[in-house]
Amino acid sequence: MKFLRLSFAVAALAAFFTPARAADSTATLVLDATKPGPVINKNIYGQFSEHLGRCIYEGLWVGEDSKIPNTKGYRNDVIAALKELQVPVLRWPGGCFADEYHWRDGIGPRASRPAMINTHWGGVVENNHFGTHEFLDFCELMGIEPYVCVNVGSGTVQEEMEWIEYMTSDADSPLTRLRKQNGRAQPWKVHYVAVGNESWGCGGNMTAQFYADNYRRYNTFVKNYGANRIQRIAGGPSDFNYEWTETLMKSAAKQMNGLSLHYYTLPTGVWSAKGSATEFGEDQYIATLSRTLKMEELVTKHSAIMDKYDPQKKVGLVVDEWGTWYDKTPGSHDGFLEQQNTLRDALVAALNLHIFQAHADRVTMANIAQFINVLQAMILTDKETMILTPTYHVFEMFKPHQGATSLPIALTSPDYALGENKIPAVSASASRDAAGKIHISFANTDPNKPTTVACTLTGVTAKSVTGRVLTATAMNAHNTFAAPHTIEPAAFTGAKLENGSLSVTLPAKSVVMLELN
Numbered sequence: 001m002k003f004l005r006l007s008f009a010v011a012a013l014a015a016f017f018t019p020a021r022a023a024d025s026t027a028t029l030v031l032d033a034t035k036p037g038p039v040i041n042k043n044i045y046g047q048f049s050e051h052l053g054r055c056i057y058e059g060l061w062v063g064e065d066s067k068i069p070n071t072k073g074y075r076n077d078v079i080a081a082l083k084e085l086q087v088p089v090l091r092w093p094g095g096c097f098a099d100e101y102h103w104r105d106g107i108g109p110r111a112s113r114p115a116m117i118n119t120h121w122g123g124v125v126e127n128n129h130f131g132t133h134e135f136l137d138f139c140e141l142m143g144i145e146p147y148v149c150v151n152v153g154s155g156t157v158q159e160e161m162e163w164i165e166y167m168t169s170d171a172d173s174p175l176t177r178l179r180k181q182n183g184r185a186q187p188w189k190v191h192y193v194a195v196g197n198e199s200w201g202c203g204g205n206m207t208a209q210f211y212a213d214n215y216r217r218y219n220t221f222v223k224n225y226g227a228n229r230i231q232r233i234a235g236g237p238s239d240f241n242y243e244w245t246e247t248l249m250k251s252a253a254k255q256m257n258g259l260s261l262h263y264y265t266l267p268t269g270v271w272s273a274k275g276s277a278t279e280f281g282e283d284q285y286i287a288t289l290s291r292t293l294k295m296e297e298l299v300t301k302h303s304a305i306m307d308k309y310d311p312q313k314k315v316g317l318v319v320d321e322w323g324t325w326y327d328k329t330p331g332s333h334d335g336f337l338e339q340q341n342t343l344r345d346a347l348v349a350a351l352n353l354h355i356f357q358a359h360a361d362r363v364t365m366a367n368i369a370q371f372i373n374v375l376q377a378m379i380l381t382d383k384e385t386m387i388l389t390p391t392y393h394v395f396e397m398f399k400p401h402q403g404a405t406s407l408p409i410a411l412t413s414p415d416y417a418l419g420e421n422k423i424p425a426v427s428a429s430a431s432r433d434a435a436g437k438i439h440i441s442f443a444n445t446d447p448n449k450p451t452t453v454a455c456t457l458t459g460v461t462a463k464s465v466t467g468r469v470l471t472a473t474a475m476n477a478h479n480t481f482a483a484p485h486t487i488e489p490a491a492f493t494g495a496k497l498e499n500g501s502l503s504v505t506l507p508a509k510s511v512v513m514l515e516l517n
Ligand code: AHR
Pocket: 050, 094, 095, 096, 097, 197, 198, 321, 369, 370, 375
C-alpha cells in the first residue's frame, strides 16, 4: 500500500480523488489537528424550495384552514423535522420558476392574488397563495437565511428593484407602506440574492456575454437598504461549461459575491432514461456514485478559473442545485419530479458534502435539490403523513460540521470496482467545532464488504469515541409511508480509540459520523 501525505490544499482532493490507492481492503487516514483549514460555511448544508410539484404546496404549505396540523399554514410535522435538521439557508422561488415569477402576484389577500400557469412544471395553475410574506415569514420562524432568486428572464430591472425595496427597506415609501398594509411592519433581513437562474437555458437562453452584461445591469439595482447587506450571486454554469465561468469571472467578478454551479447526478447520464430511484442493480449503483464524484472535478476546475480572476477568493462558488435526478415515481404527475430516496442517495449526499467541505476555501454555499417531495428530497409527504429520507438522515448526522473548522486529512483507500467503474471505497472529512470537539464523517461506497480505516491522529487529545451509522442490508433500502423507519441512523460501535490511534470498521455501503471526546 502506497502512502501519501497531503498538504491542506491538496487535501481538497483527499475526500475522494486520492492518488494513492490501497491494494487491500484497509484504508488509512492521517488527521493533523495542529494545522486547521478554513471554516466550513454552514450554508453548504443549504436547501432549495421551488414552486415545483408538491414541494411548496402540500409539502411545506397547506394553508391555515387545512385539517393537517399547521402553524400559520406551514405543516407542523415538517417544521419539527426541519428544526432538527438545522437548515441554514433556503433558496426560493426557483429554479426555472423564478424567471417566470412576478412577485406582485404573490402579495396581498390570498383570495385576490392572480393565478398563473407554471409552464415548466406540469402546466398546473399556480394560485400564488405562497408568496413573499409566506416565504420570508417561514424563514424567520425557523431561523433560516432566505436566499431569493430574482427574475431576469422575463422580469424587468424595475420589478427586481422594487421587490428588494419591498422586502428590505425601512424607509417610509409607497412600497414599504404597501408591505405594512399587507401585514408586515418591519423589513425582513434578506442577505442572499441570486440574479436569475440558468440564464443559459430556462432562464432566457442567453449567451455567456449577454448574461454577464445583464448581470451587471440587474445587479446595479439590487440595493442595500438600511442595515441590510446583500450577497449577490451571479447565475453560473451547469456541469462542464467552463467557458461560462470564464466569461462571467472576466466580465463581472468585481460585482459578485458568489457564482452558482448546477450539477445533477443521473445513474445513466441520459436525460430520456435516467434510471429508477429504487429498482437498480449494482451496475447502476456504482455508475451513480461514479457520476456524482464528478463534482470533485467540477469544483476543482471551476475554482481554478475563479482563482485566475479572484485569487483572494472573495467570490464564493455556490452550488445551488445538486443531487440525484431519476425517472419519476411511476404514476406520479408529469413534471413534478417525484422520486424515492434510498441508501444510494445517502451515499451521494455524503460524498458531495465531503467534496464541498474539502473545498471550504471556495465553496461558500450549496443547496440540494430539493427540500420536500422533489428530486433528492429530505422529506416526503402524503396527505397528513410525512417520512424522512436517508438523505435527511445524512444531513442530520453531519450537522456538527456546519460552521466548524475543517481539519486536513490524508486518506488512502482501496478501490471499489465493477465493470468499467472504479471509485475509492472510502471518503472522509474532519472538522473541529466551537467547543473544540472533533468530528470525522466517513462513507464506505463498497456495497459488498466492510472497510477498516486505520487513523493516525496528530494534535488530538480525545480519549474516547462515539458514533452513529446509516446503513441497511439492501442498497435500495428506503423508507415508505407503510414502513417509515426502515433506514435510520443507529449507534455505531465499530470505532476504537486507544493510545491516540483510532481504528474504524465501516460496514458495507454505510455513512458514519464520529465524535471524539
Ligand atoms: O431543480 C429542478 C430544475 O433543475 C430547476 O428548476 C432548474 O434550475 C434546473 O434545471
